[in-house]
Amino acid sequence: MKRKPCLIESFDDSNSFEKRLKAAFRSKAAETTSKMHKNTIWYKSVQSAEKSCLKQDKIKKIHYKFEDAKEMVEEYNVDTQVLLRRAWKVKTELGGDGKWDVEIGDPIPDATPHVETAEIFESNDQPIVTRRNTRINLEWRIRNLPYPIETYSISANNEEKCIIIRTTNKKYYKKLQVPELMRLNLPIEQANIQFSHQYNTLIIVYKKPQQLLDMDKDWYEELKQVKPVKDIPNECQTQ
């Protein structure tokens, strides 16, 4: 069965005013969506935060101080422009220094383990979630998960704004928050999720949506304005 040609498709006049208008509108629209992230609360807050920069070998470290007394540290690889680590420090309700809470990257080794916390902690052989993003993907690595790949089911849950990992043997269950998407107010798409399992590690990969890629790029450009501190005491390096 042959499809009837649609009127607009068949209308073959490139100079038509209507078409030019539409094209112009479309490009404008594309431009606005690509700049949409600049209006998010997140973008504004990082923009207004007090920033300082430190360059060490191939790593650029940025320290943010927000208005609500939160602190954040980011580490970028200068060559690949990939964010290696992002950590937060939030003051507790009663005051006092909070601990660094790592959002992306390997956890910071604790120099004073379990000094003040109560004496219960997960065993060393229990699953640990770490984040390690690449240029195009958001990545979660869950170590110490020995079960075969058929065990896992991973689903996007937009009601609770998280990715849920379930296991058929009822040994592991985890809700993964996706702060990057939450900041942009984007939904989590099941189609963007992929996962693989090897060496006792479950790797979950989420393809970065275009808006996120745009924002990362813009923000990296913006960070170039923050001048790195010149005199780093080199001898002070530990070990």
Added chain:
Amino acid sequence: MASLAAAQVQEVRSITRIERIGAHSHIRGLGLDDSLEPRAVSQGMVGQKMARKAAGIVLQMIREGKIAGRAVLLAGQPGTGKTAIAMGLAQALGPDTPFTSMAGSEIYSLEMSKTEALTQAIRKSIGIRIKEESEIIEGEVVEVVVDRSAGGGGAGAARVGRLTLKTTDMETNYDMGAKMVDSMLKEKVQAGDVITIDKATGKINKLGRSFARARDYDATGQQARFVQCPEGELQKRKEVVHTVTLHEVDVINSRTHGFLALFSGDTGEIKSEVREQINSKVAEWREEGKAEMIPGVLFIDEAHMLDIECFSFLNRALESETAPVVIMATNRGITRIRGTTYRSPHGIPLDLLDRAIIVPTTPYDHHDLREILNISLRCCETPTSGDAVRPLRLEML
């Protein structure tokens, strides 16, 4: 041979479970009935009815939050139950009301000034109930394993335990330190219980037994409550109500930062700026309805050991709006006030005495002494015949 060793280990373990016995271990409360009338022998208390009734009235006023900023003086001869009444009061107040106990001579330390020691004691006696978001582990106990670390055997050996918890969706192993193991044993946590653990404070809360275990025993206690096994993740963030003392907040905010925090067990003096800052913060919380202040009790034993500086400081401190109830105990009659040449009843200046409600205790008679001896012997689990108690009693008189 192996069985012998096992038996020995078993014996050692069972001993560590018994609590140590002190002079006031047998006291569990003031021994009053609902209308605050003292029972003859109750909750480890014997005789001293007038003083106990007075303490009961004070207790009720503390509970209603009406007595903050007052002083109570327990006066009486040595061994007439002054400290016992204070301990009973602390027990009756419960764990949520801060009760600080100190001896008068404790303030003479080279580490900090007298007024600092008193301020810390006062701030330790004021509690704040505040809602805080905290990490909670909630699940059904699959297994609790307690084992001694290698090379142990003595009472001081660190015990380490392992705890397996599950929800309907997952299962996780936890390692526990000695303190956690102790509170597990105290709460008698066993497989099949559904519990919550506050990860920050280590507080254990038993919710009940899992439905899945309902058929384990034919006979279950009437108190056994059956609950569903929780769902989802084991660790959750929840808002919980904590009671912290003002002193604890001070310490959190004045800690030396970073690596040095490891070595500074004692906080030493706390800067007055920090305290002012915290006072205004607490006032802010109270205004917003985020926090509630609980005036507690500061008990100063041997109050005649305080000197004139402390007394005038106390006098001043009692006037502030965030003052605890100060209970003092002394066994002196008219004596010199420390630091002066003046003589005064109980060695306490008259202006402070005027503020205080004086509760006298009187010496026990034969009857009471026999009861007390019986109670403490029972507490020590020492069977003693009546003949043996008599010379003990004479000794005490």
